[in-house]
Amino acid sequence: EIMMTQSPATLSLSPGERATLSCRASQSVSSNLAWYQQKPGQAPRLLIYRASTRATGIPARFSGSGSGTEFTLTISSLQSEDFTVYYCQQYNNWPLTFGGGTKVEIK
Amino acid sequence: EVQLVESGGGLVQPGGSLRLSCAVSGFTFSSYAMSWVRQAPGKGLEWVSSVNDVSERTYYADSVKGRFTISRDNSKNTLYLQMNSLRAEDTAVYYCAKDSVGYYFEYWGRGTLVAVSS
Numbered sequence: 001e002i003m004m005t006q007s008p009a010t011l012s013l014s015p016g017e018r019a020t021l022s023c024r025a026s027q028s029v030s031s032n033l034a035w036y037q038q039k040p041g042q043a044p045r046l047l048i049y050r051a052s053t054r055a056t057g058i059p060a061r062f063s064g065s066g067s068g069t070e071f072t073l074t075i076s077s078l079q080s081e082d083f084t085v086y087y088c089q090q091y092n093n094w095p096l097t098f099g100g101g102t103k104v105e106i107k
Numbered sequence: 108e109v110q111l112v113e114s115g116g117g118l119v120q121p122g123g124s125l126r127l128s129c130a131v132s133g134f135t136f137s138s139y140a141m142s143w144v145r146q147a148p149g150k151g152l153e154w155v156s157s158v159n160d161v162s163e164r165t166y167y168a169d170s171v172k173g174r175f176t177i178s179r180d181n182s183k184n185t186l187y188l189q190m191n192s193l194r195a196e197d198t199a200v201y202y203c204a205k206d207s208v209g210y211y212f213e214y215w216g217r218g219t220l221v222a223v224s225s
Contacts, residue, residue, distance in 0.1 A: 032209060043202055044152065049207065091211045097154065098151060100151050
C-alpha cells in the first residue's frame with residue numbers, strides 16, 4: 001500500500017498570503033495524484049488531477065506541481081473561502097490512498 | 108448537471124447489514140467507473156471500493172474485503188454497496204463518487220451516515 005503523507009497538518013496564514021501544501025508518496029505514483037478541498041459538512045471537491053491539471057471551474061489561484069513522490073498544491077493568494085481542509089490522493093496503484101489532510105486556518 | 112444521491116444509511120447493530128444506494132443523473136452512468144469513499148467522524152477520507160463501467164472489475168480496501176460488495180445496475184443508473192458483518196469502525200459518512208479517466212473522483216454525492224452501535 002502506498003502511504004501518502006501531507007504536511008504540515010495545519011497551516012496558519014492570513015488572507016492574501018500564499019499557501020504551499022505538500023504531499024509525499026511512499027513510492028512513485030508518477031503523475032497520478034489528485035487534490036481535493038473539503039469544507040465543513042460538505043463533500044470533497046476535486047481541485048487538481050494528474051498532479052497539475054485544474055478541474056473544471058477551479059480558480060487559477062490553485063495550482064499543482066510535482067511528480068514521482070513529491071507534490072505541491074499552491075494557493076497563490078488566499079481568499080476567505082479557501083480556509084478549510086485539503087487532501088491529496090494517489091490513483092497509480094491499488095488500493096487508492098489519501099493523505100491525512102492539511103487544514104489551512106486563518107492566522 | 109451531475110447529481111449523485113446516496114441513501115440507505117442509518118443505525119445498525121454490530122454484525123448487522125445495510126445496503127447503500129447511489130442514484131445518479133446528468134452523465135452517461137454506464138461509461139464511467141464508480142466508487143465509494145468514507146469518512147469517519149472527525150477523520151480523513153478513506154477509499155472503500157470501486158467498480159469499473161461494466162462491472163468486470165471490482166476493487167476493495169483490505170478493511171472491508173470479504174464483508175462489503177460493490178455493484179451497479181446500469182439500466183437504473185444506480186450504484187450499490189452491500190455491507191455485511193458491520194463493525195463499530197465502519198461508522199462513517201459514505202460518499203458515492205464518479206470516477207474519471209483514472210480512478211480519481213470527479214464528482215461526489217452529499218453522503219449518507221452509517222452508524223454501527225449497540
